[in-house]
Amino acid sequence: MASSSAQSKPDSKATDNKAEQTQATQQKPAAADMDHDEFEDFKVEDWPEEETEAAQNGGETRHLWEESWDDDDTTEDFSAQLREELKKVNESKRR
């Protein structure tokens, strides 16, 4: 049989667990190598508000993102490097 849905399907007519298992192992992975951006079927059709991602952090999303610069980095090192570099530039100019 087909599809990636072996693991994602909640219930099947085959209630016999063993039968299900053999089926799963024998499945031809024909459609396993899906497109990278293909969404998986959810295990359930719907879920309560508290199981949504938004509810996990009390609707707070700010901590998910951070500023794109880094002040912890030793600016001193960089200044030194920069001074070094400037010296080189100036020297090459004088030459």
Place this chain on the structure above:
Amino acid sequence: MDTIFNEFGVAMTRRNGYELAQTLNPELSDDMLRLVYKTANHASIKDLLKRHIRANTQHLPHVDLDEIQMWVDVFHCYWKTCGELLAIQDRSPKASWVKVYEAWKELFSALHRGYMSPKVELPAWTIPCLYIVGKYLRVFAMNADEERSNNPNQETTETNFQDDLDMEADKFVWLRDCGVQLNRMFTLCLNDRANLMESRKWGIYNVANLLFKTYFKVKSPDLCKNVLRAIIAGRGDMPPFEAIPKSQRVIFKYYQGVLEFLDENYPQAEEHLTEAWNLCHKDALRNKELILTYLIPCHLVTTAKLPSAKLLEPYPRLQQLFLPLCGAIKKGELHAFDLALQEGEDEFVKRRIYLTLERGRDIALRNLCRRVFLAGGFEPPKEENAQPLRRTRVPLDEFVAAIRLGSQEKLDSDEVECLLANQIYKGFMKGYISRPHNMVVLSKSGAFPPTGV
């Protein structure tokens, strides 16, 4: 067979669409498949089905002969599909996914007739049957395409004269056909004129999602726009979006977001993707990963912000994908940024995020310039106890040196000037370039607007 029709009878009595749809589930164990298929032969199957369906619906007066005949047709196709699936399990020489697909497509047609025929007018609560039919139509079509590409020789006689056709387009013969069928299904739902509570319109999002997946897979995402347009045009006469199950909403919002993303409408993309993210089930890791794959580049462009370590923690793949770039952006290491972009190029292109991520270079450059500014330190105070002021007149040479250092390229000062002018133009940096003095004069208040200096 008995079990199937017992369940069928129960579902019909309860008017439970999802239970009804389960009786059409083709994903059975080998034993079940054999059991179903071997209960009858081609000559006897129709009578058998009729007996079963009659027996299990006789207490339902509204199920008339026409409807029974329609279900007989549907389950006849189901039985044929089981036979073709069994042939595949048994590795019979005649087995083929194309036959499975064709049998299943016939099932869809039988169901379609049930909805359209004035004699049957299948009620809208049965639409989960369409969901399951659509779902497996896609699975079988993909398997048929796969089989086709694995056995290229089988069809040479047929395809010989089409040799000049694009090979890539050729890869999805069955999935394309599936797209046509799903589109029929979409129209079937969309054009239902019945009162909204009893309308097949409740099915449009599920079918739209199947169409989105299909169009993305056959690499024609633009076709999705027709679907979106049809839904938007019908707005006002549609089920409220909030009333649709969350699984359908998340998938719909994800694809809507990705479509805006591909059109470079980042604010809209971010809105849809954020909605998908917020609604998504907390344990659906793979889907959350997919949402983030687009939300992260989107957020980078709209707000110049990066994902936190906490956000990426559960997703090693995303870490691998984004962390090198993020590190380079933070430190303003242009060269490292270029390398990381190059390193991930294949993946980025495959996921269609390369061009968006490329814009991160401007932010890396902003951070590099910011470091030059910070390294400049403070002006000697003019009076005691005065607030120290940062040095805002920075020699152009310092930027030249820093950018050469960061990019490891021998840029001349004209090129650097151009990069700086761009930064000023894009609002990353406030100030102007004084050419006579070879100075960059930066704003005393907020030279790098959102970054606090």
